[in-house]
Amino acid sequence: MNTATRERTFLGYKRQQGQPGIRNTLLILNVSGLTQPAARKIQAALSGAVMVSMPHGNAITGDNDTQVDAILLNLAANPNVGAVLVLSSDERRAPLFQELLSDYGKPCKYLSLGDCDRDIITFTQCAIRMAARLSIEISRQPREICALSELTLGLQCGMSDPSSGIAANPLLGILSDAHVDTGGTVIFSETAEWLGSEKAVADRAISKPVSDAIMNSVTRRERLAVAAKIDLLGNNPNQANIDSGLSTIEDKAIGSIAKSGSQPITSLLKFAERPATAGLHAMDGPSFSPESLTGLVATGAQIMLFTTGCGNSYVSALCPTIKITANPTVASTLGDQIDFDCSGLLTSDLTLDAARTRLQDEISAIASGALTLGEVLLEGDEVICRFGESL
Amino acid sequence: MNQPDTRIKALKGMHADNVAVILNAAKAGELILIDCNGNTETLICAGGVPSFHKVATANISQGDAVIRRGIPIGLATQAIQKGELVHVHNIRSQRAQIGTS
Numbered sequence: 001m002n003t004a005t006r007e008r009t010f011l012g013y014k015r016q017q018g019q020p021g022i023r024n025t026l027l028i029l030n031v032s033g034l035t036q037p038a039a040r041k042i043q044a045a046l047s048g049a050v051m052v053s054m055p056h057g058n059a060i061t062g063d064n065d066t067q068v069d070a071i072l073l074n075l076a077a078n079p080n081v082g083a084v085l086v087l088s089s090d091e092r093r094a095p096l097f098q099e100l101l102s103d104y105g106k107p108c109k110y111l112s113l114g115d116c117d118r119d120i121i122t123f124t125q126c127a128i129r130m131a132a133r134l135s136i137e138i139s140r141q142p143r144e145i146c147a148l149s150e151l152t153l154g155l156q157c158g159m160s161d162p163s164s165g166i167a168a169n170p171l172l173g174i175l176s177d178a179h180v181d182t183g184g185t186v187i188f189s190e191t192a193e194w195l196g197s198e199k200a201v202a203d204r205a206i207s208k209p210v211s212d213a214i215m216n217s218v219t220r221r222e223r224l225a226v227a228a229k230i231d232l233l234g235n236n237p238n239q240a241n242i243d244s245g246l247s248t249i250e251d252k253a254i255g256s257i258a259k260s261g262s263q264p265i266t267s268l269l270k271f272a273e274r275p276a277t278a279g280l281h282a283m284d285g286p287s288f289s290p291e292s293l294t295g296l297v298a299t300g301a302q303i304m305l306f307t308t309g310c311g312n313s314y315v316s317a318l319c320p321t322i323k324i325t326a327n328p329t330v331a332s333t334l335g336d337q338i339d340f341d342c343s344g345l346l347t348s349d350l351t352l353d354a355a356r357t358r359l360q361d362e363i364s365a366i367a368s369g370a371l372t373l374g375e376v377l378l379e380g381d382e383v384i385c386r387f388g389e390s391l
Numbered sequence: 392m393n394q395p396d397t398r399i400k401a402l403k404g405m406h407a408d409n410v411a412v413i414l415n416a417a418k419a420g421e422l423i424l425i426d427c428n429g430n431t432e433t434l435i436c437a438g439g440v441p442s443f444h445k446v447a448t449a450n451i452s453q454g455d456a457v458i459r460r461g462i463p464i465g466l467a468t469q470a471i472q473k474g475e476l477v478h479v480h481n482i483r484s485q486r487a488q489i490g491t492s
Contacts, residue, residue, distance in 0.1 A: 161443055162412050162443040162444070163443060166402055166412055195486045195487065196462055196463070196464065196485075196486055197462055200462075222486060222487045225487040226487055226488070226489055229489050230487075230489075231489060232484065232486070232487050233479065233484060242478075242479055244443060245412070245441065245442075245443040245444040245445065245478070247445065247464065247465065247477070247478050247479050247482055248464050248465040248479075248482065248483070248484035248486075249484055249486055249487065250462060250463065250464040250465060250484060250485070250486060251445075251459060251464040251465070253462075254404075254459060254460050254462055254464070309443075327443075346414055
């Protein structure tokens with residue numbers, strides 16, 4: 001059968017609003033510092049729950065705490081989240097998350113220390129009971145057939161080497177092109193890794209405003225680096241990148257942007273912003289994997305395609321992350337941390353098209369419930385960016 | 392013709408590039424077979440080049456741009472001979488340079 005015409009599917013969790021999930025995770029969303037230690041205990045008491053924590057105060061300066069709350073809300077809105085338990089020391093933050101409940105139609109409960117007479121032991125016990133009931137509730141939901149085009153793919157590279165740029169990232173590029181052709185959504189980021197190639201990225205924008213926004217986002221980050229006296233050499237590219245053969249940021253960027261393929265770029269999203277339409281989108285965000293992945297999760301991506309050349313064990317806690325390498329040595333020495341070995345692109349006659357078909361099959365399997373190594377090894381986390389100090 | 396091709400292979404993105412990425416480490420004097428979108432050229436390695444590192448496919452003068460896939464990736468900080476390793480010891484980024492803007 002012609003793979004170009006057959007609609008690819010997976011078994012996912014349909015949601016009342018928006019795209020289907022590929023996992024049905026209970027999210028323990030801790031939004032205050034006082035309750036973070038208890039949140040850790042609550043998460044550890046439950047099977048399969050993921051904790052995301054923002055331990056800093058409400059009065060964050062800089063790009064302000066509204067931005068942080070938007071990230072938290074968008075993380076909870078990710079389709080892989082089946083239910084949410086919000087924990088806080090401050091009961092006044094409840095209305096924000098009740099709004100989430102009404103918008104996305106997913107079970108959401110809220111518990112504050114004030115609800116428990118500021119007794120942390122009572123708080124912990126209450127939260128475990130509430131979370132256990134939410135877990136039971138969402139566990140009854142069956143997986144159903146969904147079109148693969150309902151997936152938003154997040155693209156990331158980390159601990160890259162030249163094999164990333166010449167093989168693994170071009171593979172993501174043609175996969176991204178094919179996914180967009182079927183009506184799917186793809187998001188790439190890591191703005192500092194467009195340096196030197198930003199014109200090639202901006203030239204693919206669907207409009208002048210999007211093109212200008214891309215150019216401005218690169219200029220802004222370049223100025224940030226200069227103002228902070230951060231020498232990109234040794235930082236991005238980092239020492240492992242350099243030891244593997246990458247030289248300057250411009251050299252690294254050529255490989256990094258290859259992930260994004262050749263489709264038109266529909267919009268430049270802010271960090272953690274949800275795209276309004278399908279298609280290929282760029283997100284203005286930091287390059288380092290933990291922050292970047294969390295931003296991509298907040299855009300609504302259900303699955304991450306993560307290339308590495310030197311080896312990188314870090315994954316998203318909420319989105320299954322397929323670790324991909326084209327480096328034959330790493331595929332062999334770090335085989336237990338690599339989900340998809342495409343080193344045949346460099347060592348045998350494996351073609352990009354054949355590798356793309358295999359990777360699409362892998363995406364369908366993992367979207368349907370097959371586990372990634374990062375999930376099995378519990379190497380996932382989510383980190384929230386801060387934009388300024390707290391009052 | 393049935394002998395396996397044991398020459399070191401390298402990839403060059405565009406014809407006008409002055410560097411190629413080699414897939415296996417090369418020693419001085421070894422022949423490097425360069426593939427540029429199906430067209431091949433050869434060059435003699437002028438010094439050790441580790442795998443996945445860049446080799447100069449043309450003589451590059453000090454101050455000239457090093458070009459990969461049609462994009463300047465930095466300026467040569469010294470003269471680089473064809474066949475030599477091109478890396479952070481002999482090229483410098485032109486971007487986000489502290490004290491230049």
